[in-house]
Amino acid sequence: MTFLSSIFKRRSSAPVARDRLQILLAHERIAVGDGKDDLLAKLHREIMEVIKRHVAVDQDKVQIKMDRGAQCSVLEIDVEVPGLTDRAENAKKD
Amino acid sequence: MAKVLVVTSGKGGVGKTTTTAALGAALAKAGQSVVLVDFDVGLRNLDLVMGAERRVVFDLINVIQGDANLAQALIKDKRVDTLSLLPASQTRDKDALTPEGVAKVIADLSKKFDWVICDSPAGIERGAQMAMHHADMAVIVTNPEVSSVRDSDRIIGMLDSTTEKAKAGEKMEKFLLITRYDPQRAARGDMLGTDDVLEILSIPLLGIIPESADVLKASNVGAPVTIAEPDSAPARAYTEAARRLMGEKVEVTIPTERKGLFDWLFKRRVA
Numbered sequence: 001m002t003f004l005s006s007i008f009k010r011r012s013s014a015p016v017a018r019d020r021l022q023i024l025l026a027h028e029r030i031a032v033g034d035g036k037d038d039l040l041a042k043l044h045r046e047i048m049e050v051i052k053r054h055v056a057v058d059q060d061k062v063q064i065k066m067d068r069g070a071q072c073s074v075l076e077i078d079v080e081v082p083g084l085t086d087r088a089e090n091a092k093k094d
Numbered sequence: 095m096a097k098v099l100v101v102t103s104g105k106g107g108v109g110k111t112t113t114t115a116a117l118g119a120a121l122a123k124a125g126q127s128v129v130l131v132d133f134d135v136g137l138r139n140l141d142l143v144m145g146a147e148r149r150v151v152f153d154l155i156n157v158i159q160g161d162a163n164l165a166q167a168l169i170k171d172k173r174v175d176t177l178s179l180l181p182a183s184q185t186r187d188k189d190a191l192t193p194e195g196v197a198k199v200i201a202d203l204s205k206k207f208d209w210v211i212c213d214s215p216a217g218i219e220r221g222a223q224m225a226m227h228h229a230d231m232a233v234i235v236t237n238p239e240v241s242s243v244r245d246s247d248r249i250i251g252m253l254d255s256t257t258e259k260a261k262a263g264e265k266m267e268k269f270l271l272i273t274r275y276d277p278q279r280a281a282r283g284d285m286l287g288t289d290d291v292l293e294i295l296s297i298p299l300l301g302i303i304p305e306s307a308d309v310l311k312a313s314n315v316g317a318p319v320t321i322a323e324p325d326s327a328p329a330r331a332y333t334e335a336a337r338r339l340m341g342e343k344v345e346v347t348i349p350t351e352r353k354g355l356f357d358w359l360f361k362r363r364v365a
Contacts, residue, residue: 012283017240018290025247025294 027073047077055081096204099211099339100229102253104245106216108237109273112309112319114213115143116329117233119318120336122177126208129168129178131199133225134215135191138182144171145316146179155183158195164202173321178207188215191224200228218252226257231267233300233339237274238286246270246295269300271335276305277348301335302348303328327351 044064051057061080101114114130122128132140135155141147146169152162157180164180171177180203183190203210214225226232232253236246250268259266272288279285288302303309304327312322320329320336327349334344 014280014283014286014290017286018294021240021243021294024244028244028247029251 043075044077051079051081057081096207096210098200098204098228098230099209100214100226100232101211101235102214102222102226102232102249103216103235103242104218104222104249105237105242108235108242109303109309110216110235111139111143111213112313113233113235113271113273113303113332114140114211115318116320116332117336117339118209118211119171119174119177120320120329120333121209121211121339122171122174123320123333124336124340125176126340127176127178127206128209128211129180129203129207131180131203131210131212131225132182133191133212133221135182135186135188135221136184137215138184140179140213141169141181142316143313144179144318146171146181147316150181153181153183154199155186155190157199158190158192164199164206173317188219188221188224191220193224193227196224197228218248222249223252223256226253228258229253229266230259231269231339233269233271234295234297235271235273236291236295238272238280238288238291240286243286243291243294250295250297268297269339270295270297271300271303273303274305275302275348277350299346300338301331301346303331303335304348304350306351 048057048062057079063076063078065074065076065078101110101117103110111132111134118128118130130140130144131154132138133154134140138153141150149169152167154167156162157164157167167180169179169181171179180199200210200212212225212229215221234246234249234253236242253266253268254260257266270292272291275288276285280287288299292299306326306328308323308326309319309328312319315322319326320332323329324333330349334346334349337344338346
């Protein structure tokens with residue numbers, strides 16, 4: 001069975017290579033660009049600026065994850081904001 | 095005014111030096127005056143592939159630093175008299191390649207030759223950037239293999255952003271040369287096909303060089319494949335690519351090995 005199926009369902013590797021390259025390069029072209037418009041770095045920086053405008057953030061308490069897919073990518077930014085709870089607690093005390 | 099052409103790839107070992115030698119020799123055989131400039135300072139090999147390793151006295155760095163003039167450093171090919179070589183230095187380091195020095199050498203060579211072909215080192219560092227900086231056109235050598243295609247994409251990005259032409263807002267002419275191509279493996283779906291590579295990199299195709307033992311044989315004896323084995327499949331592919339560089343319209347085909355009746359019978363019997 002395995003022998004027969006390996007003959008008839010022989011998967012070629014070139015299409016896999018092509019698809020992997022297309023996904024990778026679509027991202028690298030944005031990310032590398034000409035060194036100026038690194039989209040993720042820009043997003044990261046600007047999102048951080050907005051957060052900093054309102055609360056004090058510790059750089060170590062920020063986690064950034066990236067998952068690149070064919071259709072869409074997920075940029076996950078996890079920011080721990082201690083200031084808000086403090087303020088909320090202060091508000092309760094008042 | 096000469097055409098300044100850079101042969102580049104990003105990845106090492108894909109055939110830049112082989113291509114520089116073969117295309118240069120093919121252009122020279124077609125009557126063009128050609129100089130090949132090795133930019134791989136510290137790891138020069140174009141002299142060896144051209145069979146001129148024992149004739150190197152002065153090199154590119156000597157010329158840049160004013161220790162020798164161009165006429166003293168240029169090595170004339172003994173087989174094709176319109177072909178010359180400017181070797182890289184084997185002992186200095188890449189920092190000796192100053193932008194002003196390289197610019198002057200390229201400008202001086204442009205006055206003397208129809209083609210100045212710059213053989214880029216691998217990588218994207220100083221040597222590679224110097225080799226591409228003054229180019230009018232680029233040949234990107236790519237193997238049908240994922241890492242080579244990825245690196246070529248990166249190099250194409252650099253050609254469009256960091257070169258003199260790009261900074262002047264002009265368009266750099268770029269051509270793709272697929273080397274080490276095996277039509278049978280591509281047909282079986284075990285190797286990226288030319289359409290796949292073209293679709294991904296989307297620059298015009300200059301040629302497809304089939305994988306062949308003749309390329310190694312030629313470098314063994316220190317001759318460009320277009321001189322050592324001019325009738326071989328890779329040499330015919332390089333010769334056609336050279337004609338396309340000169341502006342001729344030649345349809346891209348993949349030359350195959352010409353097999354005699356004996357080879358054919360022998361192959362049949364083995365199989």
